[in-house]
Amino acid sequence: MKNGLSILLLTSKSWAGFNISPPLGLYNLKTAVEAHNHCCEIFDYDIDDENLLKTRVKSGAYDIIGMSVTHVNMSMDLDAILELRQLALSAHDTLMIAGGQEATMNYEQWLRTKLLDICFLGFADKTFANFCDHLFLFDRKYHEGNSLSTNLLTLLQNTSGVAYLAPMLKTERVDMGMQTVYQPSPTLTREEFSELFYVNGLKNNIPYYRYWDIMRARKNNAFNNASFTVETTRLYTVSHCPRRCGFCSSQNFLPLSQDKKITIIMLSAQEVYELVEHYANNVGARAFMFSDDDFPVGNAQGILRLKEFCQKVIEGKSSGELPSDLQFFCQARVLDFLYRQSDGTKILRSELLQLMKLAGFHNIGLGIESFSERLLHMPSVNKIGVTLDDYRIVIDELLRLGITPQMFIIIGIPESTVEDLMDSITVATEYIHKGADVAVISTMRVYPGSPLTQNGDYPLVTKPWINPVTGQQTDILDFFIPENKEIAGIVDMIDEAAAEEQVSLKRRYGWSEDAMLSKSLIGTIQFIAVAKLLERHDVATRLYKMVDENLESSSYAA
Numbered sequence: 101m102k103n104g105l106s107i108l109l110l111t112s113k114s115w116a117g118f119n120i121s122p123p124l125g126l127y128n129l130k131t132a133v134e135a136h137n138h139c140c141e142i143f144d145y146d147i148d149d150e151n152l153l154k155t156r157v158k159s160g161a162y163d164i165i166g167m168s169v170t171h172v173n174m175s176m177d178l179d180a181i182l183e184l185r186q187l188a189l190s191a192h193d194t195l196m197i198a199g200g201q202e203a204t205m206n207y208e209q210w211l212r213t214k215l216l217d218i219c220f221l222g223f224a225d226k227t228f229a230n231f232c233d234h235l236f237l238f239d240r241k242y243h244e245g246n247s248l249s250t251n252l253l254t255l256l257q258n259t260s261g262v263a264y265l266a267p268m269l270k271t272e273r274v275d276m277g278m279q280t281v282y283q284p285s286p287t288l289t290r291e292e293f294s295e296l297f298y299v300n301g302l303k304n305n306i307p308y309y310r311y312w313d314i315m316r317a318r319k320n321n322a323f324n325n326a327s328f329t330v331e332t333t334r335l336y337t338v339s340h341c342p343r344r345c346g347f348c349s350s351q352n353f354l355p356l357s358q359d360k361k362i363t364i365i366m367l368s369a370q371e372v373y374e375l376v377e378h379y380a381n382n383v384g385a386r387a388f389m390f391s392d393d394d395f396p397v398g399n400a401q402g403i404l405r406l407k408e409f410c411q412k413v414i415e416g417k418s419s420g421e422l423p424s425d426l427q428f429f430c431q432a433r434v435l436d437f438l439y440r441q442s443d444g445t446k447i448l449r450s451e452l453l454q455l456m457k458l459a460g461f462h463n464i465g466l467g468i469e470s471f472s473e474r475l476l477h478m479p480s481v482n483k484i485g486v487t488l489d490d491y492r493i494v495i496d497e498l499l500r501l502g503i504t505p506q507m508f509i510i511i512g513i514p515e516s517t518v519e520d521l522m523d524s525i526t527v528a529t530e531y532i533h534k535g536a537d538v539a540v541i542s543t544m545r546v547y548p549g550s551p552l553t554q555n556g557d558y559p560l561v562t563k564p565w566i567n568p569v570t571g572q573q574t575d576i577l578d579f580f581i582p583e584n585k586e587i588a589g590i591v592d593m594i595d596e597a598a599a600e601e602q603v604s605l606k607r608r609y610g611w612s613e614d615a616m617l618s619k620s621l622i623g624t625i626q627f628i629a630v631a632k633l634l635e636r637h638d639v640a641t642r643l644y645k646m647v648d649e650n651l652e653s654s655s656y657a658a
């Protein structure tokens with residue numbers, strides 16, 4: 101007799117490309133259910149064999165199959181879930197579930213595809229482990245016809261942090277169809293957050309070596325990527341970002357899962373340091389990526405935590421407790437590095453930045469979105485309290501200190517004019533020339549749960565996904581349509597045009613077709629493609645010249 105359920109957890113089918121890393125959320129779930137004596141396997145589309153997966157699923161090996169779905173790859177995830185569901189159900193009854201940010205903020209749409217039975221909301225580790233304990237006591241009969249079984253519906257009624265479809269009460273003659281039931285999660289406590297990301301972080305048995313081996317092999321074949329540290333570990337240390345940027349849904353992940361606002365929870369400097377020490381000395385990590393949306397948090401407590409962490413790292417490196425070459429990367433906001441004085445003026449947090457440099461922070465991701473002052477304050481961007489001058493002061497200082505700013509820029513901002521866009525490209529390329537890195541996103545994507553999506557006034561594009569078995573159509577929210585007709589006319593052509601530009605650049609320089617380019621070069625090529633599509637050939641020519649100069653001096657950030 102089995103001791104527990106057999107569970108398969110899958111990543112989204114979004115191949116990460118070169119930069120692969122273990123799915124930490126799934127490993128946390130695995131730790132949670134294994135502590136309750138259930139068996140759990142993780143399948144990562146980036147590194148595992150899909151044929152083997154299908155064979156296992158078809159053999160009926162799993163009671164539950166769950167995916168950490170993503171919105172960007174919704175159609176591919178639906179394809180995968182449909183296929184796995186068919187394979188699994190051909191063997192015996194299997195429960196199909198989803199979790200993560202997208203499953204929390206877009207549960208209604210995922211459930212209405214009728215390919216998933218339950219969406220688990222928020223940080224679902226405890227909820228899911230307890231749910232599995234109860235489910236294990238069931239006969240393996242999870243479905244009755246097209247609906248969940250009566251037993252399962254009763255169990256779900258008593259479970260927090262889930263969304264599912266349940267039949268509406270029938271009148272005598274009319275079947276009223278299905279209603280979506282949403283039962284928020286309990287409020288996340290400091291202790292639970294610490295258990296998830298500190299205690300589990302110290303004991304999770306994550307196979308980093310598998311990822312690093314693959315990346316080492318890829319790195320040998322890579323072009324212009326010599327400075328990338330393969331032995332990188334990701335850490336989460338903050339519960340969420342509470343800012344209100346219009347397009348971003350990160351801010352609503354926890355509030356929507358709990359149906360209430362919550363205060364930010366963060367690991368202490370000591371806890372973060374212990375995680376770093378553990379992964380550096382016991383696992384062999386040489387670089388750390390803090391995957392928090394805003395690692396410094398920006399309030400007094402967050403800034404103090406960051407200073408203390410940097411001081412601990414500096415001491416750890418000098419005492420030999422930490423390898424001296426450890427590097428750190430994080431995402432932050434420009435305002436984190438500015439201190440607002442009582443008269444309202446802002447000054448640089450120079451001491452903080454110097455400590456970060458000394459501790460080994462090499463690269464800081466900044467959600468710039470646009471270098472147009474006007475656009476920063478439009479509802480779709482809504483960068484509250486920040487100005488273009490603030491951007492310049494912080495980026496200049498990072499460059500002066502030798503910390504690479506990685507600027508995230510969006511092209512298709514709904515309120516943008518062509519001049520706004522050209523201004524933004526001009527300033528961004530000025531900073532690329534000075535050594536900044538860039539990641540360019542061609543459209544402003546629609547993320548369920550973001551203020552702009554909830555606003556409803558902004559026209560958007562959807563793309564259909566059609567279930568090949570039932571013919572049911574799901575309209576996937578894709579991107580917001582720019583108000584400016586010229587930009588609207590080219591915004592969905594940018595990626596293809598940029599890919600063609602890449603091919604012609606590689607030919608011009610005699611590089612192989614699969615040569616990997618640095619992000620800053622890829623970003624500049626995207627800018628060239630935009631300028632050409634908008635027939636701003638003066639800008640395109642200037643950027644070409646810059647590319648040639650930078651390639652001759654090899655000054656593109658690798």
Ligand code: SF4
Binds near residue numbers: 349351393433467
């Ligand atoms: S864009 Fe960044 S700062 Fe703005 S809400 Fe999202 S995570 Fe927070």
